Amino acid sequence: MDVLIQIIASGLTLGAMYAVATIGLSLVYGSLNMLNMAHGAILTLGGYICYAAIVHAGLNPALALLAAAFVCALVGLLIYFSAALPLLRAENFETNIFIATIGIGSVIENLMLKGFGPYPIPQPLAVEGQVVIGNVHIPLQNVFILGVAIVLMVAVAILLQRTSTGRAIRATSMNREAAQLMGVRVGRVYAQVLALSGALAAVSGVMISSIATLTPVMGADPMLKAFIVCVVAGLGNVYGAVIAAIALGLLEAATQYVLGVRWSFATLLLLVILVLIWRPYGLFGKQQVVRL
Amino acid sequence: MTSIRRDILIGLVCLALAAALPLAMPGRYVITQSTLFFIWAIVVVQWNLVLGIGGIFSLAQMALFATGAYATAMLGFYWKVPMLAAIPMAGVVSVAVGMLIGLACLRLRGPYVALLTLAIAQVMYVLIVNDTDCFTTTGGCMPLFGGVRGIGQFGDIGLRALFPSKWYIAHYYVGLALLAVAVTISIIVIRGPLGLAFRALRDNPGYAMSRGISRFKYQLWIFAVSAFFTGIAGGFYAVHFRVVGPTVFSFSTLLFLIAMIVIGGLGSIWGPLLGAAVLMLADEGMRELSDYRNIGLGLLLAVFVIAWPNGLNGWLQRSRAGRG
Numbered sequence: 236m237d238v239l240i241q242i243i244a245s246g247l248t249l250g251a252m253y254a255v256a257t258i259g260l261s262l263v264y265g266s267l268n269m270l271n272m273a274h275g276a277i278l279t280l281g282g283y284i285c286y287a288a289i290v291h292a293g294l295n296p297a298l299a300l301l302a303a304a305f306v307c308a309l310v311g312l313l314i315y316f317s318a319a320l321p322l323l324r325a326e327n328f329e330t331n332i333f334i335a336t337i338g339i340g341s342v343i344e345n346l347m348l349k350g351f352g353p354y355p356i357p358q359p360l361a362v363e364g365q366v367v368i369g370n371v372h373i374p375l376q377n378v379f380i381l382g383v384a385i386v387l388m389v390a391v392a393i394l395l396q397r398t399s400t401g402r403a404i405r406a407t408s409m410n411r412e413a414a415q416l417m418g419v420r421v422g423r424v425y426a427q428v429l430a431l432s433g434a435l436a437a438v439s440g441v442m443i444s445s446i447a448t449l450t451p452v453m454g455a456d457p458m459l460k461a462f463i464v465c466v467v468a469g470l471g472n473v474y475g476a477v478i479a480a481i482a483l484g485l486l487e488a489a490t491q492y493v494l495g496v497r498w499s500f501a502t503l504l505l506l507v508i509l510v511l512i513w514r515p516y517g518l519f520g521k522q523q524v525v526r527l
Numbered sequence: 528m529t530s531i532r533r534d535i536l537i538g539l540v541c542l543a544l545a546a547a548l549p550l551a552m553p554g555r556y557v558i559t560q561s562t563l564f565f566i567w568a569i570v571v572v573q574w575n576l577v578l579g580i581g582g583i584f585s586l587a588q589m590a591l592f593a594t595g596a597y598a599t600a601m602l603g604f605y606w607k608v609p610m611l612a613a614i615p616m617a618g619v620v621s622v623a624v625g626m627l628i629g630l631a632c633l634r635l636r637g638p639y640v641a642l643l644t645l646a647i648a649q650v651m652y653v654l655i656v657n658d659t660d661c662f663t664t665t666g667g668c669m670p671l672f673g674g675v676r677g678i679g680q681f682g683d684i685g686l687r688a689l690f691p692s693k694w695y696i697a698h699y700y701v702g703l704a705l706l707a708v709a710v711t712i713s714i715i716v717i718r719g720p721l722g723l724a725f726r727a728l729r730d731n732p733g734y735a736m737s738r739g740i741s742r743f744k745y746q747l748w749i750f751a752v753s754a755f756f757t758g759i760a761g762g763f764y765a766v767h768f769r770v771v772g773p774t775v776f777s778f779s780t781l782l783f784l785i786a787m788i789v790i791g792g793l794g795s796i797w798g799p800l801l802g803a804a805v806l807m808l809a810d811e812g813m814r815e816l817s818d819y820r821n822i823g824l825g826l827l828l829a830v831f832v833i834a835w836p837n838g839l840n841g842w843l844q845r846s847r848a849g850r851g
Contacts, residue, residue, distance in 0.1 A: 270638045321833050329637055330584060334789055335832040341782055341825030349818060455778070459649060462642050470638060497657040504650045508631055511643055515634040 240371045242488045248377040248446070250484020251384035255439040257461040257468075257476045258391055259432030265408035265471030266428050269319060269332045273340035274436055275458030279451060280343055281307045281437025282358060282444035283351055289359045296360045300441055304434040311433025314339060315426045323425075348451040355448035360441055380442045387438060388477060391431075395473070404428060408471060463507050469520020479518065534714050534796055538707070541800075545703050549696050558699050562767060564807045565702030569709040569760040571787045571799040573753035576716055579794025580725050581749040584637045586781065587628050587644035590651055591754045593775040595621045595761025597672060600771040603681030610684045614762035621758025622751050629750035633743050652776040677772025684766050698767055705763060709756045710800070716752060717796055721745060779821055783810075786828045792840025801839050 256278060263271050281303040288299035318335045322328055364375040395401035406414040407424045415421050443457055464483055468475035483503065490499040510518060549558055574588040598617035602608040608616070628647060632640045655672040662671040672678070686697040716722055724745045727735035736742070765771045774780075783806065791802020809827070813820045835842055 264638075268638075270641070318829060318833055322836075325836055327836065331832045331836055333584070333638065333641060334785060335829045337782060337785065338825040338828030338830075338832070341779075342822050342829070345819075345821040345825065349822075459646065463646060466639060466642050500653050501650050504646050507646060508643065511635060511639065512631060515636075515639065 237370045238492065240368055242492055243485065244368075244371065244373045244377060246485035246488030247481065248380050248484070249487055250481035251381050252439055252442050252446075253457065253460055253464055253484055254477045254480035255384050255387055255435055255442065256457050257464045257480050258388070258473055259435040260458075260461050261465050261468070261471055261473045261476040262404070262408075262428050263432045264465065265473065266404055266411075267319060267323075267332075267425055268329055268471075270329070270336070270462075270470075271314070271429075271432065272333060272336040272458075273314060273343060274336075274432070274461065275454030275456075276340040276343035276347075277307050277310055277433050277454070278436040278440035278443070278457060279347060279449075279454035280310065281440035282449050282453070283347055284437065285360055285441045286351075286356060286358060286444075286449055299360065300438065303437040303441055307433040307437035307440075308430040309433070310343070311429035311431070311436075312426055314433075315429040319425060319429065320422070344451055344454070351449070351451065353451060355450045357448055358441065358444040360445055376445060380446070383438065383442065387435065391435070391473075394431075400424075400427060460503075463503065465517075467507055467510055467518055469517025472517065472519045475517070475519030531714075531718055534718070537797060538710060538714070542703070542707055546700075549699060553696070555695055558695050560807070560811070562695070562699045562702045564803060565699075565706045566760050566764050566767070567784060567787065567807070568800055568803040569706050570757050571784055571791075571803050572706075572709050572713045573757045573760075574784065575788055575794065575799040576713055576749055576753045578788060579799075580717055580722055581746060582725065582729065583629075583632065583746060583749070584641040585628070585632065585644045585750075586641055586785075587625070587647055588753070588757055589776060589781050589784065590628075590644070590648035591621045591625050591757045592761040592764070593648075593651065593771075594624045595758030596765040596771045596775055597678070597761075598758070599762035599765045600673075600678040600681045604678050607682070610682045610762075610766055613682070614684075614759055614766070617762040618755045618758040621754045621761065625750045625754025625757075626747060629747050633746060648776060652773055655773050655776075673772065675773060677770050677774075679770040681765070683769075702763065702767075705756075705759065709760070710796075712752065712756060714796055716749070721748060721752075725749075779824075782821070782824060782828070786824055786831075788838075789828060790831045790838055792838030795838075795840040798838050798840030805839065 256274075260271060260274055263269050284303040284306045285296075285299045288294040288302045289296055292299075294302065314336065318339060319332060322331050322335060325331065362375045362379045365372045366375060366378060367373075393401075395405060403414070403419045403424050404427070406417065406419055407421055411421060414424075439457065440454065444453060447453065460483070461480075464476055464480045465471075467483070468479040486506075487499050487503060490502045494502060514520070545561075548561065552558075570588060570592050577583050577585050577588070595614075595617040598620040599610065599613045602613040602616060603610060628644060631647075632643060635643060656675055658670040658672060658674055660670055663669050669678075684701070686701070687694040690697050724735070724740050727738075727740055728742055728745070732742075761775075764775075787802040787806045788799045789802070790805060791800065792798025806824075806827075809823075810820065813823055816823075831838065837844075
């Protein structure tokens with residue numbers, strides 16, 4: 236019983252972190268058909284900005300989190316104006332933006348390596364204390380992460396479902412041309428989505444680094460997992476991504492317990508490969524019928 | 528001049544120049560760096576077949592390279608297979624792995640393929656690095672795949688014994704010969720039926736399919752062909768450096784190679800070679816600023832994709848078309 240509580244507790248924390256990291260990726264793919272390979276670097280940048288704001292600028296932790304989100308939203312905008320906008324006018328957007336964001340991600344990552352050094356730094360945004368359920372001690376940090384993630388997911392859901400901005404985003408991801416014809420300013424939607432995705436990445440970067448530590452390459456692993464979640468859910472399906480993220484988090488916690496940390500990632504990936512062979516468009520994705 | 532004749536001419540001129548290089552610049556550093564260039568050029572030329580001609584967005588090429596390198600090293604280490612036999616066998620192993628990856632990707636579309644292949648490469652890396660159980664204990668604890676430290680002491684192709692002081696020049700010519708074969712194969716594929724099939728599928732998929740051109744069949748073929756030479760390049764890499772470690776999976780190598788293809792020109796015959804040469808030279812130039820190397824590489828990659836998506840090759844062709 237205690238083991239089960241432990242697995243569920245850490246699985247939910249993992250899943251919540253993955254979900255926040257994934258929503259941004261999924262939104263961007265849904266509306267732009269863009270796989271943002273710089274997402275991991277932006278996520279790490281968020282963690283470092285939060286660290287720098289607390290330790291060097293002496294900001295209040297809540298403000299530091301906002302500052303990180305703001306800076307990363309700006310980075311998202313920068314990617315839109317410098318890479319996505321010019322590439323959208325040319326052919327082969329999906330391939331080119333993928334390669335371009337690999338380059339941009341490498342630049343951001345190595346700038347952080349120059350600025351903050353290669354050594355792990357603890358994230359100062361930490362919550363002390365723990366809750367006890369049965370015989371299991373759960374750090375308040377995990378509860379805090381879960382809380383932040385839920386608040387963010389609800390906020391994104393309200394944004395998508397209840398505001399005109401959200402309606403424009405949904406319309407664009409359903410059918411770009413039709414949305415454009417109905418007077419949606421598609422360019423503005425793209426910019427908003429990339430900024431939002433950057434801000435969400437920053438928050439998830441702060442959360443992930445508060446459990447592990449800050450290193451310039453820490454974003455690679457969550458990004459790969461976020462991609463896996465996206466792929467399993469079907470690229471661009473935001474709500475499916477949340478479900479898949481939490482399911483994968485629980486699964487990862489369970490495999491870590493049963494098979495050991497060493498095999499958990501490999502098992503996850505094996506599962507993903509099987510899912511993709513069984514349903515090439517993801518679990519919740521719709522099959523796209525290509526007419527010749 | 529027909530395009531095939533032009534390709535043969537360019538190829539022969541490049542081959543002659545490269546063959547004369549050790550006479551002009553016999554320094555060991557230049558020769559070993561050029562050998563490394565040949566190895567990367569083979570990988571890039573073969574990768575270009577999958578990426579540029581087949582239009583399959585696979586990032587598994589470094590995993591296939593690593594498969595070749597590891598297969599060579601393990602055949603030599605565990606079964607004492609002579610290297611001259613082990614390298615072609617490693618090529619076959621790479622083909623098998625490449626076909627498996629190709630089968631897994633067959634039903635997927637562009638970005639899904641990229642993510643799946645990246646994930647496969649990552650699994651291989653994680654499994655090798657995290658493996659700490661001793662498989663043999665002869666000469667210290669050694670995991671099945673060598674773990675973090677990699678595998679060494681698996682033999683040699685014999686050129687070091689044959690030319691004790693000039694072995695690196697001998698390796699240079701082996702690398703050059705392998706590259707020449709790899710480029711020839713790539714020309715045959717691009718100009719031959721395979722390339723024709725892919726061009727037909729790209730230009731008018733409906734008509735091509737109704738004429739019986741099966742995308743699946745040709746995709747598997749192109750995966751197999753490119754995997755073979757990539758695996759052999761991996762085997763030669765293993766023999767040349769005498770050790771194979773998990774660093775072959777590193778993301779910066781992947782970045783370096785994909786930058787070569789993009790900067791040279793995706794899908795063209797000579798573009799990837801040109802890109803490989805330019806980037807190796809640029810890398811030498813940036814050696815002094817080693818900290819900024821990856822920043823420069825990333826910037827180059829992004830700028831080229833955004834400003835010149837057809838790479839140097841496209842730029843050369845445009846300027847020639849402008850003159851003529």
